Amino acid sequence: MNTTTTDPWIRRSTNPKLDRVMVSPEGVPLNVTVATAGARAGALTLDILIILGLILGVTLLGLLVLWGFEAAFGAGVSLETSGPLNVVFVLWIIAVFLFRNAYFLYFELGERAATWGKRAVGIRVAARDGGRLTAEAVIARNIIRDIELFLPLVFITSGEAEGTMSDFTAWAGFLWVLMFLLFPLFNKDRLRCGDLIAGTWVIQNVKRNLGGVVAPSADANGAGAGQASARYEFSDADLSVYGEFELQTLESVLRTGTDEALETVTKSICAKIGWEPGTGDERIFLEAYYTALRAKLESGMRFGKRRKDKYSADI
Amino acid sequence: MASVATDPDVQQAIESAALKSDRFRLEREADWIRLEEIVTKMEKGKTRRLSDEDVLALPTLYRTLLSSLSIARESSLDAGLIDYLEGLALRSYFMVYGTQTSFGRWLKGFFGGGWSQAIREIKLDIWIALFVMIAGTLIGYALVAGDSDWYYALVPGNFAEVRVPGASEEALRGTLFGAEKQDGLGVFAAYLFSNNAQVAILAFALGFAFGIPSILLLIHNMALLGAMLWVFAQRGLTLEFVGWLSIHGTTELFAILLAGAAGIHVGRSIAFPGAKSHLTAASDAGKRAALVMAGVVIMLICAGLLEGFARQLINSTALRYAVGGAMLTFWLVYFFVFGRNRAENRL
Numbered sequence: 001m002n003t004t005t006t007d008p009w010i011r012r013s014t015n016p017k018l019d020r021v022m023v024s025p026e027g028v029p030l031n032v033t034v035a036t037a038g039a040r041a042g043a044l045t046l047d048i049l050i051i052l053g054l055i056l057g058v059t060l061l062g063l064l065v066l067w068g069f070e071a072a073f074g075a076g077v078s079l080e081t082s083g084p085l086n087v088v089f090v091l092w093i094i095a096v097f098l099f100r101n102a103y104f105l106y107f108e109l110g111e112r113a114a115t116w117g118k119r120a121v122g123i124r125v126a127a128r129d130g131g132r133l134t135a136e137a138v139i140a141r142n143i144i145r146d147i148e149l150f151l152p153l154v155f156i157t158s159g160e161a162e163g164t165m166s167d168f169t170a171w172a173g174f175l176w177v178l179m180f181l182l183f184p185l186f187n188k189d190r191l192r193c194g195d196l197i198a199g200t201w202v203i204q205n206v207k208r209n210l211g212g213v214v215a216p217s218a219d220a221n222g223a224g225a226g227q228a229s230a231r232y233e234f235s236d237a238d239l240s241v242y243g244e245f246e247l248q249t250l251e252s253v254l255r256t257g258t259d260e261a262l263e264t265v266t267k268s269i270c271a272k273i274g275w276e277p278g279t280g281d282e283r284i285f286l287e288a289y290y291t292a293l294r295a296k297l298e299s300g301m302r303f304g305k306r307r308k309d310k311y312s313a314d315i
Numbered sequence: 316m317a318s319v320a321t322d323p324d325v326q327q328a329i330e331s332a333a334l335k336s337d338r339f340r341l342e343r344e345a346d347w348i349r350l351e352e353i354v355t356k357m358e359k360g361k362t363r364r365l366s367d368e369d370v371l372a373l374p375t376l377y378r379t380l381l382s383s384l385s386i387a388r389e390s391s392l393d394a395g396l397i398d399y400l401e402g403l404a405l406r407s408y409f410m411v412y413g414t415q416t417s418f419g420r421w422l423k424g425f426f427g428g429g430w431s432q433a434i435r436e437i438k439l440d441i442w443i444a445l446f447v448m449i450a451g452t453l454i455g456y457a458l459v460a461g462d463s464d465w466y467y468a469l470v471p472g473n474f475a476e477v478r479v480p481g482a483s484e485e486a487l488r489g490t491l492f493g494a495e496k497q498d499g500l501g502v503f504a505a506y507l508f509s510n511n512a513q514v515a516i517l518a519f520a521l522g523f524a525f526g527i528p529s530i531l532l533l534i535h536n537m538a539l540l541g542a543m544l545w546v547f548a549q550r551g552l553t554l555e556f557v558g559w560l561s562i563h564g565t566t567e568l569f570a571i572l573l574a575g576a577a578g579i580h581v582g583r584s585i586a587f588p589g590a591k592s593h594l595t596a597a598s599d600a601g602k603r604a605a606l607v608m609a610g611v612v613i614m615l616i617c618a619g620l621l622e623g624f625a626r627q628l629i630n631s632t633a634l635r636y637a638v639g640g641a642m643l644t645f646w647l648v649y650f651f652v653f654g655r656n657r658a659e660n661r662l
Contacts, residue, residue, distance in 0.1 A: 024381065024404075024408055024412075025412065026378065026381055028381045028384065028385055028404070030401070030404055030405050030408060031401050031405075032405065097512065101512075101516075110360070111357055111358060111360060111362065111410070111413060112358055113409070113413070124409070126409065128594075128598070131412065132412050132413070133412075133413070134602065135421045136602040136603075136605045136606050137598075137601075137602055137605070139605040139606075139608065139609055140598075140601040140602055140604065140605035140608075141601075143516055143519060143520055143605060143608055144520050144523060144601075146513070146516045146517065146520050147517065147520040147521060147523070193523055196594065196597055196598070196601075197523065197581060197597055197598060197600075197601030198598060198601050198602065198605070199594075199595075199597075199598025199599075199601065199602065200598075205406075206401065206402035206405055206406065207402060207406070208398050208399045208402040208403075209399065210344070210347065210348070210351075210395075210396070210399045211395040211396075211399070213332070213337050213340070213341070214393065214395070244392055247392055248392070248394040251393065251394055251395065252394070252395075255395060291333050291334065294334060294336075294392050294393075295333070295334055297392055298334065298335065298336055298390060298391065298392055301389065301390055301392070302390060
């Protein structure tokens with residue numbers, strides 16, 4: 001595994017066990033995060049609800065059309081043979097078949113490779129080998145869904161309704177369902193059987209905005225940052241107490257931190273390097289320290305020397 | 316980057332940046348933001364509204380971004396910047412290497428040889444499935460011939476109102492040439508399609524468990540057929556029964572044969588992956604079988620139409636054989652002759 005792209009101190013997701021590297025066809029390793037089982041379950045639940053809603057909507061629409069025919073041509077017309085009832089019923093059967101089988105296909109073949117449920121929780125389907133997600137793969141992964149999801153549902157509901165299930169078949173069916181439902185939990189990539197057959201996986205979407213430049217420019221107009229670098233001079237000893245982990249923590253404080261957080265961080269840095277913390281210009285002090293520390297660590301980087309955190313050897 | 320360098324404000328910002336890595340970022344920022352705008356539009360399904368320059372620029376911008384990301388990973392400690400680049404690289408990667416170019420083009424390739432070729436690739440599994448199906452029919456026939464009570468075990472209740480062992484020739488003939496149900500043909504066809512498609516999908520999907528459930532399902536369905544065949548054979552109606560069956564059966568049974576073969580293909584690749592890893596073998600076989608399955612659904616639509624309409628409307632056994640035979644010939648020619656030379660030339 002490439003250490004520069006999977007640097008452990010660059011925290012990418014809440015659960016590092018789900019971080020993977022996918023090599024793009026250009027040969028550049030891309031960091032991806034496998035979707036959690038919870039997100040998958042949530043997306044699936046949403047999708048099932050949407051499908052049920054669609055079926056319900058089509059049923060109501062069909063009834064409405066029939067009602068319209070009744071009102072227009074007199075009662076009883078829709079019950080006649082080869083009347084509108086037949087046509088509506090045929091359309092209903094086709095629509096239900098399509099909702100059950102084509103809903104996932106249609107959306108996963110789209111640009112975002114995700115159903116509405118998957119979009120809502122921010123996950124998408126991708127090819128495991130880093131190549132193109134083909135139509136065949138999407139078809140394969142969704143055909144398998146039939147035994148994973150719909151078959152057990154039909155099995156359980158029909159068996160329960162008819163009361164024909166013996167204890168043995170009930171338990172066998174239950175184990176069957178469990179085997180497929182829990183399959184993603186038993187492999188590290190959270191693959192369900194369909195993913196396995198199709199060579200796909202489900203990963204998290206990433207959407208981050210480009211933040212501003214944290215390090216102040218040398219001659220930013222007039223006061224503020226311009227004076228900072230003039231006012232604060234850090235010796236090499238001052239800068240050798242921290243590593244990249246602390247630098248990036250400082251960066252996130254500077255990007256999003258409150259005034260109290262800035263104050264706390266200033267105090268702890270000053271304590272560490274033996275300075276007397278001033279008041280009122282914490283931000284300027286921290287920006288100056290951040291810039292100096294980053295300049296030092298980055299110049300080390302250019303020579304291939306990196307310092308993971310404050311416990312690692314100085315560069 | 317020409318546009319960036321000419322902008323005096325940006326130029327000044329670049330010059331005054333305190334860190335080399337920030338200078339690197341400021342020089343390239345505009346390209347990244349342009350790429351992000353293009354990608355965002357594409358993600359929202361507005362690809363058609365992109366200007367020609369944007370569409371042409373996408374691959375270049377994407378490759379530039381990848382190289383920026385590689386440089387940033389090695390030279391910048393700005394975590395916010397690297398996060399942004401990582402995210403944008405992944406998003407634009409999915410746009411550049413997204414799903415198939417268009418559904419229409421995929422469909423054209425599918426009918427123009429892709430489907431036939433996928434079927435030719437699983438020929439061995441088709442032979443296995445065919446053997447299993449013939450064996451299933453014989454088993455069903457033999458079981459019921461030995462003890463007619465087996466019939467009730469094999470054939471589910473709703474099938475077997477009239478068609479039971481010991482039924483009169485009159486009654487059985489009525490089921491073959493009955494025209495009483497013409498009113499509901501459309502519904503019947505749609506129902507049959509939906510039902511058969513689900514069985515076929517099941518036959519394929521069960522292949523996941525090493526293909527054994529697929530084989531059992533094929534045997535069970537064909538045993539049912541064998542049992543019914545026996546009932547009709549007892550009254551000398553074999554010829555008529557096969558005619559009644561063949562009008563749609565050549566298409567439907569062929570489709571079920573292919574679905575079962577696809578299931579066996581997947582199961583076989585998982586059990587015996589050969590030189591490949593289990594995962595690669597499974598996904599290769601799965602994608603091939605998925606093409607076959609997409610075709611199976613289309614065949615079942617044809618079968619449903621034939622079963623719902625043609626079978627009830629055509630009441631002559633000779634004509635039924637003609638239609639069934641014609642369908643079978645069509646499928647065989649399409650699958651095993653059509654596009655063969657082209658495929659071989661390409662290889």
